[in-house]
Amino acid sequence: MKKILELKNITKTFPGVVALNKVKFDLYEGEVHALLGENGAGKSTLIKIISGVYRPDSGEIFINGRNSFFTSPTEAIKEGVATIHQELNLFEELTVAENIFVGNIEKFVFTKSRMIKITEKLLNELKFPIKADEKVKNLNTSEKQLVSIAKALSLNAKIIIMDEPTATITEHETKRLFEIIKDLKKRNISVIFISHRLEEVFEISDRVTVLRDGMFIGSGKTSEISKEELIKMMVGRKIEEMYPKFNVVSNKEIFRVENLEVGNFVQNVSFNVNKGEIFGIAGLVGSGKLEIALGIYGYLRSKWDKLIIDGQAYMPSKNMLKYGVALVPEDRKKMGLVLDMDIMRNIILQNANEVTKFGKISWKKSKEITNEEVNKYSIKVSSIKQKAKTLSGGNQQKVVLSKVLRKKPKIIFLVEPTRGIDVGAKVEVYNIVNRLANEGVGVVFISSELPEIVSLCDRVLVMHRGRATGILSKEEINQENILKLATGVDI
Numbered sequence: 001m002k003k004i005l006e007l008k009n010i011t012k013t014f015p016g017v018v019a020l021n022k023v024k025f026d027l028y029e030g031e032v033h034a035l036l037g038e039n040g041a042g043k044s045t046l047i048k049i050i051s052g053v054y055r056p057d058s059g060e061i062f063i064n065g066r067n068s069f070f071t072s073p074t075e076a077i078k079e080g081v082a083t084i085h086q087e088l089n090l091f092e093e094l095t096v097a098e099n100i101f102v103g104n105i106e107k108f109v110f111t112k113s114r115m116i117k118i119t120e121k122l123l124n125e126l127k128f129p130i131k132a133d134e135k136v137k138n139l140n141t142s143e144k145q146l147v148s149i150a151k152a153l154s155l156n157a158k159i160i161i162m163d164e165p166t167a168t169i170t171e172h173e174t175k176r177l178f179e180i181i182k183d184l185k186k187r188n189i190s191v192i193f194i195s196h197r198l199e200e201v202f203e204i205s206d207r208v209t210v211l212r213d214g215m216f217i218g219s220g221k222t223s224e225i226s227k228e229e230l231i232k233m234m235v236g237r238k239i240e241e242m243y244p245k246f247n248v249v250s251n252k253e254i255f256r257v258e259n260l261e262v263g264n265f266v267q268n269v270s271f272n273v274n275k276g277e278i279f280g281i282a283g284l285v286g287s288g289k290l291e292i293a294l295g296i297y298g299y300l301r302s303k304w305d306k307l308i309i310d311g312q313a314y315m316p317s318k319n320m321l322k323y324g325v326a327l328v329p330e331d332r333k334k335m336g337l338v339l340d341m342d343i344m345r346n347i348i349l350q351n352a353n354e355v356t357k358f359g360k361i362s363w364k365k366s367k368e369i370t371n372e373e374v375n376k377y378s379i380k381v382s383s384i385k386q387k388a389k390t391l392s393g394g395n396q397q398k399v400v401l402s403k404v405l406r407k408k409p410k411i412i413f414l415v416e417p418t419r420g421i422d423v424g425a426k427v428e429v430y431n432i433v434n435r436l437a438n439e440g441v442g443v444v445f446i447s448s449e450l451p452e453i454v455s456l457c458d459r460v461l462v463m464h465r466g467r468a469t470g471i472l473s474k475e476e477i478n479q480e481n482i483l484k485l486a487t488g489v490d491i
Contacts, residue, residue, distance in 0.1 A: 001028040003065075004190060005050070005159060010059035012045055016382075019045040022059070023216045025209055027159065030188040032181060034195065034205035034222065038234055038422035039392030040380075041211040043194055047161055050192070051083045052076035082152035086164040086420070088144050092137040096123075099136055100151045122150055126180070140285075142173035149180065153189075160184065161192040166200060167420050170285045170448070178204050196422050198227055199451070210234055235424040242423075243455035244430050247437035250275045254442040255411045258306040262288070262295030266302075269468045271461050273411065273442040278433060280457030280477075281446045283486050287463035289446050290330060293413035296320065297327040309410050309442075324410030328400055328417055332393075336400040339389035343381055344370040346388050347403045354406075373402040378428065394425025401432060411442035418452065430456060450479045464488045 005027040012020040020042045027033050037043050048054040049061070052070030061069055063079055070076040073083075090099050097119035119132035128146045136144060145165060152160050162181075166174045181191055181204055193205055201208060202222055209219040210233040217233045232238050256272040266288040273279040283289040295302030298320040307314050314323050329335035337346055348355055348366045355365045370384045377398045381391065388396060397417065404412065414433065418426045433456065437443045447453050453460060460472045462485035469485040 001030065003027070004029050004063070006062040007046075007050070008060045008062075010046065010049060010056045010061070012049060012054060012056050019214050020049075020056070021214045023211065023214070025216075025219075027190050027192065029158075029190055030185045031206045032185065032191045032193050032204055034193045034201045034208040035211070036194075036201065036208055036230065036234055037211035037217075038424050039394050040213075041234070041422075042214040043211055044163075045214075046211070047083065047163065047192070047194070050076070050159075051081055051161060077155055077157070080156060080158035081161070082155060082157035082159070083161040084145065084148045084152065084163065084165060086167055088141075088148055090136050090144055090147060093135065095133050095135055096130055096139075096147050096150075097132040099147055100154050119150075122154060126150060126153070126183075142169045142176070145169070145177065146180075157189065159190050159192065161194075163194045164196070164420060165193075166195060166197060171450075172284070174200070196420065196426075197449070198230060198423070201230075202227070212236055231423055234422070239423070239427055242427065243452060244427065244434060245456060247276050247278055247434045247458070249277045249437075249458050253308075254310055254440065255444075256306065256308045257296065257304050260292065260295065260302060260304045260307075262291045262300050262302040265291035265300070265466055266295060266463075267466050269461075269463075271468070271471060273444060275440050275442070276437050277458045278437050278443045278445050278456050280453045280460035281444060281463065282448075282450070282453050282460055282482050283463030285448070286465075287486065288466040289463045290415055291466075292463070293327055293415050293444065293446055297325055297413060299327070321407065321409070326404045326407060326409030326412040328397075328404055328412065328414045330415040330419070332396050332400050333389075337388045337396060340387060342385045342387055343374070343379070343391075343399055344384045346399055347373055347406070350403045351406050369406075373399075373406065377402045377432070392422075392425075394421035394428070397421055397425065397429065401429070405436070409441060411444065412436065413444045413446065415446045416448060417445070418447070418449065426452075450482060453477070453482065454479060462486050 003026055007025045009022045010020050011022055023046060035043050045054065049056050052073045052075050055069055060067055091102065097115045100119055101115055116132045123130060123132060128150060130139065130143050130146055136147060165177060184191060195201055205222045208222050208225060210217040212234060252275045253272050254275045258270045260269045261267055269292060281289045281292060291300060294300040298318045302316055309324050333339060344366055347370050354369060355362045367384065374381060374384060379395050379398045388399060418429050433443055433445065445457055454477050457477060458474050460477050460482060462469050462482055464486055472481055
């Protein structure tokens with residue numbers, strides 16, 4: 001196979017930080033090469049160097065055997081390198097055709113109809129089930145990914161970088177994406193694939209390279225490396241148990257809801273949670289599992305026949321937090337954090353009552369509380385004045401957890417709590433979940449990742465089209481049973 005990309009001894013530093021230290025990486029024509037590492041390992045910096053966002057301090061880059069550096073993303077695109085970011089860079093108000101050709105329009109003389117015709121031809125060749133004249137804002141996340149892929153191919157990309165492409169799509173959509181990636185390989189297009197989901201890495205990649213603390217740790221054929229070896233390479237130690245479970249379930253009920261309705265999303269759902277129990281909710285995208293949490297928390301309008309927390313009945317309220325209901329939201333960046341605020345202000349914002357007296361904030365007390373939380377949850381920060389947006393995904397999630405748990409809730413809804421965080425941080429979150437359950441907090445664990453649902457939960461409520469299709473006991477919990485109920489097979 002022809003080597004189309006090679007990086008040698010790439011070093012990049014930022015003030016006070018060595019982001020990359022003599023890193024090497026290569027890519028062959030028509031292969032999928034997975035780039036792995038914990039958050040902060042240097043993956044993002046390496047991608048930005050390959051795609052022309054950053055220029056390395058030292059080292060060499062070879063494209064098709066030619067020694068060259070890209071001075072901008074535009075130059076990288078001209079050389080056939082395209083990046084599909086986790087947060088898709090599309091214009092919501094423009095059509096699919098307009099998004100594909102924006103920035104590239106000067107190469108063609110178009111009427112609107114001509115642009116649509118060329119886009120339709122491209123979409124048909126790729127077998128993408130989207131319309132050229134559809135506005136992007138009307139597409140789901142998976143379809144938006146297809147637009148980004150089509151745009152890359154319209155620019156004759158030979159290398160496509162995919163950054164966490166499956167983080168926000170369903171299992172079915174992931175399978176479709178993998179079919180597309182396999183088709184790209186047949187076209188001799190190479191893919192750099194970044195994911196925290198190791199099962200996907202083993203399914204789709206030909207080779208894997210691991211970075212840790214800005215350094216190259218190892219590389220090899222995926223078929224010749226075990227999952228345990230990969231984890232050890234990423235975290236620098238052997239993780240004895242990927243899904244730690246040490247909660248003890250009691251017979252005492254901490255939470256119950258009967259006949260919950262949330263707008264048009266959820267109808268007649270009932271369940272209870274016991275002290276010490278990790279209660280899972282599973283289902284496909286659009287099943288209503290997320291809306292259950294948002295409805296009970298008070299974010300969405302809801303109603304119920306009964307909602308009982310630790311023996312006390314409550315009516316719906318827009319501020320259920322005061323009754324002991326807490327939420328760790330699915331999107332920590334939009335709903336969990338104020339990204340431009342520092343860590344201290346993010347934690348204090350939800351706990352202002354602890355540091356405010358006669359309308360004045362005690363910043364001394366604020367610092368004490370923040371340092372306490374940083375130490376308690378092992379949040380890796382350079383300073384409590386560090387902005388939330390500069391933290392890794394795992395550390396952002398721990399900030400959200402810390403500020404919510406400081407309220408000492410009686411019931412907490414954790415929605416996709418490990419989405420977009422690395423293996424080591426996931427295990428830390430699982431440990432926190434177990435400790436919470438053993439401290440008597442009612443834990444409702446809502447996730448699209450079936451391995452963690454199966455491994456962590458004591459019972460699982462499965463949703464399908466807004467309705468509960470069953471509650472599985474510990475003995476019944478497996479991926480097959482969950483998927484049957486989630487797709488309505490056993491209804």
